[in-house]
Amino acid sequence: MNSETTGGGAAAAREQPPEAEKTARLIAETANLLSAHTSVVHAAVLRLLALEARLAALHGGGAATREPAVAVPPAWRGALPSEPGSPILSAAPTLRLMAIHSVEGNATLLEICLVATLAKRADARAVFEFGTFDGRTTLNLAANIGPEGKVFTLERTQSDAPTKSHRGRTHVEKHAGGFRYKGTPFEASITQLYGDSATFDFGRFLDAMDFVFIGASHSYEGVLNDSRIALRLLRNGRGTVAWHGYAPAFDRVVRALEKLYASEPEFAAMRHIAGTDLAYARVSCEEGGNQCG
Amino acid sequence: MASPDQHRLGIQACREGRLADALSFLGRSLLENETSERWNDWATVQFLTHRSAEAEVGFRRALQMDPDNAQAAANLGALLASAGRPAEALSCLENVGEPAAEQLRSLCRNASAAPSQAEVVVIEKIERRMMRALSLQTGAAANLWMRTQALEAAIDRLVAVAEPAASSQQGLIPTIAFHEVLPDAACVELQALDANHENVTLHELCLIARLCGLQKPRRIFEIGTADGRTTLNLSCAGGDAEVFTLNLPRPGLGTRFLNAPAQSKITQLIADSATFDYAPFCNSIDFVFIDAHHHYEHVLQDSRAALRLLRVGSRSTVVWHDYIEHWPGVVRALNELFVSEPQLAGMKRVAGTSLVYARVSR
Numbered sequence: 001m002n003s004e005t006t007g008g009g010a011a012a013a014r015e016q017p018p019e020a021e022k023t024a025r026l027i028a029e030t031a032n033l034l035s036a037h038t039s040v041v042h043a044a045v046l047r048l049l050a051l052e053a054r055l056a057a058l059h060g061g062g063a064a065t066r067e068p069a070v071a072v073p074p075a076w077r078g079a080l081p082s083e084p085g086s087p088i089l090s091a092a093p094t095l096r097l098m099a100i101h102s103v104e105g106n107a108t109l110l111e112i113c114l115v116a117t118l119a120k121r122a123d124a125r126a127v128f129e130f131g132t133f134d135g136r137t138t139l140n141l142a143a144n145i146g147p148e149g150k151v152f153t154l155e156r157t158q159s160d161a162p163t164k165s166h167r168g169r170t171h172v173e174k175h176a177g178g179f180r181y182k183g184t185p186f187e188a189s190i191t192q193l194y195g196d197s198a199t200f201d202f203g204r205f206l207d208a209m210d211f212v213f214i215g216a217s218h219s220y221e222g223v224l225n226d227s228r229i230a231l232r233l234l235r236n237g238r239g240t241v242a243w244h245g246y247a248p249a250f251d252r253v254v255r256a257l258e259k260l261y262a263s264e265p266e267f268a269a270m271r272h273i274a275g276t277d278l279a280y281a282r283v284s285c286e287e288g289g290n291q292c293g
Numbered sequence: 294m295a296s297p298d299q300h301r302l303g304i305q306a307c308r309e310g311r312l313a314d315a316l317s318f319l320g321r322s323l324l325e326n327e328t329s330e331r332w333n334d335w336a337t338v339q340f341l342t343h344r345s346a347e348a349e350v351g352f353r354r355a356l357q358m359d360p361d362n363a364q365a366a367a368n369l370g371a372l373l374a375s376a377g378r379p380a381e382a383l384s385c386l387e388n389v390g391e392p393a394a395e396q397l398r399s400l401c402r403n404a405s406a407a408p409s410q411a412e413v414v415v416i417e418k419i420e421r422r423m424m425r426a427l428s429l430q431t432g433a434a435a436n437l438w439m440r441t442q443a444l445e446a447a448i449d450r451l452v453a454v455a456e457p458a459a460s461s462q463q464g465l466i467p468t469i470a471f472h473e474v475l476p477d478a479a480c481v482e483l484q485a486l487d488a489n490h491e492n493v494t495l496h497e498l499c500l501i502a503r504l505c506g507l508q509k510p511r512r513i514f515e516i517g518t519a520d521g522r523t524t525l526n527l528s529c530a531g532g533d534a535e536v537f538t539l540n541l542p543r544p545g546l547g548t549r550f551l552n553a554p555a556q557s558k559i560t561q562l563i564a565d566s567a568t569f570d571y572a573p574f575c576n577s578i579d580f581v582f583i584d585a586h587h588h589y590e591h592v593l594q595d596s597r598a599a600l601r602l603l604r605v606g607s608r609s610t611v612v613w614h615d616y617i618e619h620w621p622g623v624v625r626a627l628n629e630l631f632v633s634e635p636q637l638a639g640m641k642r643v644a645g646t647s648l649v650y651a652r653v654s655r
Contacts, residue, residue, distance in 0.1 A: 034426055041433040042370065048440040049371075055447045084309055086487035094484050094529065099477040100499045109495045113486050143480065180477045274309075 076248055079258045080279055082272040085114055092117040096143040099136045099180040106136055107215070107244055111276050115213060115242055116144040118280055122240040124211035128233050129153040130197055130226045131216025135179030135190075141213065142186040152205060154193045154216070197226050202233065209233040215244035223256035231266050234283055242280040246272050300331060303338075308489060312342050329359035333368060340372055348372055361422070363429045371436070428544070435543035445588035449622035452589070465628045466616070466649055469641040471496070475503050484529055485522050485549045492522050493584070493614055497646050501582060501612060502530040504650055508610045510534045510579035514602050516566050516595050517585030517614075521547035521559075527582060528555040537574065540585070541565055567591055571598050578602040584614035592626035600636060605655045611637075617647040 095116050102109060115137060119127060124145045132138055132155040142151045181187050193200070197216065212230040217223055223243070230241045245253035257279055261270040270281035303318030319335040336351025349372055355365035373381045475481075481502040486495065493501065505513065505527050513531050515524055518540035524547065528536045536555075539562040540546055546563075550556050562569070566585045581599040586592065596613070603609040615623045627649055631640045640651040 031423075034423070034430065038426065038430050038433060041430060041437055042367075045371070045433060045437050045440055048437065048444055052440065052444055052447065055444065055451070058451075084305060086309060087305075089487035090485065092484075092486060094482050095486060096480055096482050097499055098480050100475050100479075100481070100496065101472040101477070109499070113483075113495065117486075139477075184478045274311075 077274070078246060078254050078272060080246065080261055080270055080272040082274040085110065085273045085276055085278075088114060088117055088121075088273070093120065095120075097140060098143050098184060098186075099139050102136070103134065105133065107278075108276070111244065111278055112137060112140050114273055114276060114278055115244075116140050118240055118242055119211045119213075120144050122211045122282075124209075124239070125149050126209045126235070127151045127211045127213065128205060128209045128230070130212070130214045130230075131155065132179060132192065133215065135181045137213065137215065138179070138190055139181035139184060139186055141211075142181065142189045145211075147189075150189055150191065152191045152193060152209075154195060154197060154200060156196055156216070157194060197222070197229065202229055206232050208235055210235055210239045212239065212241045213244070214241065218245055218250050218253055220252040220256045223253050224260065227256070227260050227267070228264075231264075231283065237266075238284045240280060240282050241267075242278060244277055246279040247277040250277075299325065300334070303334065307334075307338055307341075310490065312338055316342065327358070329355045329362045329365065332358065333362060333365040336365075337368060340368070345372060345376055361425075363425055364432075367429060367432065431542050432544050434541065438541050438543065442587060445586075445591075446620065446622060449587075449589055449620070449625070453621040453625070466631050466640050466642045468644045470644050471500070471646070474500055474643055479503060481506065482529055483526055484553070485525050488522070489520070491519055493648075494646070497614065497648050498523065498526055500643055500646060500648055502526050504610055504612055505530040505580050505582075508580045510609075512574075512578045513537070513580045513582070514574060514578045514599070515539065515582045515584075516599065517583065518547050518561065519584070520545050521549035521551070523582060523584070524559055525550040525553055525555055527580070528558045531558075531580065534558065534580075536560065537562055537578075539564060539566055539569060566595050566598070569598075571602060575601050576603070576605050579604055579607065579609045581609070581611045582614070583611065587615055587620045587623050589622035589626050592623050593630065596626065596630055596637075600634070600653065600655070603653055603655045608652055608654050610650060610652055612648060612650040615647050616642055616649045 092113075095113055097109075097112070097116075100109060107115070119141055124141075125148060127141050127145060127149065129138055129141065129151060132153045135153070138151055138153045142149065145151070179192070181190050195201075212233055214223065214226045214230060217226055223245075227241065227243070231237070234241070243253070243257060246257055248254070257270065260267045261281075266283050267281045269283070270279055272279045299318050299322035303315045303322060306312070306315035306318055315338045316335070319331065319338060323331050323335055332351050332355035336348045336355065339345075339351055340348035349369065352365050352369035352372065355362050356369065359365075481499050483495075483498060483502060486498075488495065492498075501523060510531050511534055513527050513534050513536045515527060515536065515538040518524055518538040521538070524536060524538045528534070528550070536559045538547070538559060542563050547559075547561050550559055581602055583592070583595050583599055585595055592613075596611070599611050603611070613623070613627060616627055618624070627640070630637050636653050636655065637651050639653070640649055642649045
């Protein structure tokens with residue numbers, strides 16, 4: 001460093017080696033080009049804007065549809081605190097998706113992705129699902145919890161293929177072609193159970209699960225019952241519980257979840273995932289705490 | 294809640310299209326700490342929700358706090374231009390980048406072989422400004438490209454009105470059911486699942502990954518990178534395949550695969566697909582995904598380029614995005630290609646999506 005150099009004025013008088021002169025010229029040219037480019041580009045944008053406006057007027061003065069419509073998720077919000085789904089997904093590792101085609105009554109593909117991500121995030125080895133429906137969520141849970149993972153899924157009765165109607169949401173025939181996990185490599189890690197969750201003997205599943213998904217009952221009492229069982233299913237009272245049906249179409253589910261959120265300390269972390277029908281809660285209570293049963 | 298969170302939440306909400314939420318978060322963030330950046334963000338959302346007067350106040354406030362806030366200057370310029378005040382807009386935009394250039398010129402006049410400490414500081418400052426001016430220019434270029442595309446789409450829509458037969462026949466290309474391409478037992482592995490409005494849908498992403506996986510390509514070419522979400526997933530589905538992806542310069546280009554493990558397989562090409570020299574890639578590609586310019590002529594051009602890219606003597610796959618009413622240029626171009634290109638006679642549209650694909654033998 002030249003400590004005797006005091007400022008720009010002195011520098012001008014200094015003799016410039018040819019290299020520095022060349023560099024200086026190059027920099028000056030670059031700077032000139034850069035500002036010229038910027039003004040050209042801006043001028044072009046302005047002219048395009050004007051053209052667009054003229055075109056829109058020619059077209060009948062209708063709304064200028066400049067960009068494709070942004071898909072804004074429905075703005076419904078319940079009393080649960082909500083969080084957006086995209087950070088959950090953007091932080092997710094690779095997901096394995098199967099049975100992608102959705103039928104009426106299915107969770108959306110986005111919801112499937114979120115549920116699988118939540119299970120992965122809980123590092124789930126054992127998963128319990130209330131309500132198999134067509135087995136699509138079951139399959140995707142099994143596909144994403146590792147080769148040692150097990151999914152236990154409880155469906156009300158073996159034979160039912162009813163058409164349930166939930167205010168415009170018609171649940172079509174359930175297993176026209178059997179559960180959708182049948183015949184896939186993940187069938188082996190899925191245990192199909194049958195029974196009514198109100199009377200089912202959960203004995204051997206208690207204190208053994210890392211992730212519980214509740215998508216079965218859309219009745220108030222049913223959701224309360226299944227959720228309380230879910231707490232007892234979690235290994236050492238720790239894990240994640242997720243619900244489907246937190247949406248205006250299922251007002252009884254909404255009421256039940258909000259009641260659980262308000263009254264059960266284990267569910268204090270419950271969140272609605274904005275733009276979906278999902279809610280989830282990470283549960284972690286002290287080992288041996290009697291509230292976890 | 295701490296102020297940075299309000300700001301971050303506001304940005305997040307804005308990205309997700311929840312503009313009312315964004316506005317309230319950003320408003321609160323301003324109450325806690327006024328910065329030029331925050332005023333600019335708040336005003337941007339006002340602009341997006343068509344409150345031009347508030348937006349103008351906000352942009353001017355941002356510039357008042359930091360006259361070098363190039364983004365705010367560009368935004369104010371765009372606002373004034375769209376409000377039919379081009380003279381003001383132009384003067385606003387022309388100031389952007391000028392101070393940096395002027396300072397650079399004065400420095401050049403005083404250039405010395407060994408700069409002093411003070412000069413080093415100035416040079417570093419200029420470097421920073423230069424980088425900002427450059428990124429601004431990239432933004433302006435991207436804006437230009439988007440406007441061009443919007444204009445061309447508008448023209449395509451006018452053509453569609455004038456000659457309905459040419460482009461509105463979405464039924465021309467035969468449809469295949471989703472589950473025929475992607476049966477229940479098929480498994481696709483995906484990353485970067487969160488979508489923004491310009492991304493393909495989740496269902497489409499699954500299909501693209503599936504078609505790519507079925508092809509078992511050695512080399513993949515993507516025309517239109519955008520944020521790189523499909524690029525990342527193509528490289529994931531393509532196993533060891535090399536992936537080349539072409540886009541104009543734009544902010545956020547390829548951010549989804551930056552620093553991902555798959556990045557080593559991906560080569561970003563930066564050019565206009567209409568003028569790009571495809572020659573070095575001809576006869577070497579097994580899978581092409583086209584989602585670039587949506588104007589009729591460009592789609593034709595990109596598609597014909599895609600055919601030249603394909604490996605001779607083998608069976609390859611070409612996939613197009615946005616075969617929907619909203620992009621009549623794409624519909625018209627693909628309809629024409631379906632009828633006129635014998636190699637593309639096997640084109641199929643996947644039901645419930647905007648994807649068209651063809652298995653092509655060259």
